[in-house]
Amino acid sequence: MGCAASSPTKGDGSGKKIRKPKNWKHPQPITKSQLMQMREEFWDTAPHYGGRKEIWDALQAAAEADLTLAQAIVDSAGVIVQSSDLTICYDERGAKYELPKYVLSEPTNLIKDS
Template sequence: MGCAGSSLLKGEDDVKKLQKPRPWKHPQSIDIIDLKRMRDEFWDTAPHYGGQKEIWDALRAAAESDISLGQAIIDSAGIILSNADMTTCYDERGVKYELPKYVLSEPTNLNRDS
């Protein structure tokens, strides 16, 4: 007989780690000002889609930081990554948070001349 301890079972340590998003292409060439505008609009309206504002704030901080700091933010906020690139996440209550690629990385056809 044993007790229900907190030891890991085989396969339970397969927690997804944050990874850099795959390269993607915007439907048309976009400049950095328009990309920033799209990102700001998303983050301003994201809490209205449901979920907790604190989780949205943590997701934004993680998305705007480097990979190691982003991982620390994700871990400390109790966010569960369904996709390692943060496009689909869950909080500890099971609420789903979906992030568009444009808030996570720059497109391959970003016009940097503007």
């Protein structure tokens, strides 16, 4: 039995629904392979920025999934979404996770590999 002033909880704790990131442009045109290399380097080094490896793994899986699956991943991992495009998130212990836009979507000036 709850307090008269209490409200039902959402159960997932995230509070925000994930959305696709806004369009962005890289400083210079890049190829798909260059973008993939940047992403690989980020995910390889991400745990060194702090936080827990399992949260980084969940964020990577969410970044690479469609929006519905991404929402389920962050909800089940207990990720608190500060910015609905996943650029800023927190875990249940308060550790901050910042994701660059290039791991979440492709730039508008992406060029074909030659």
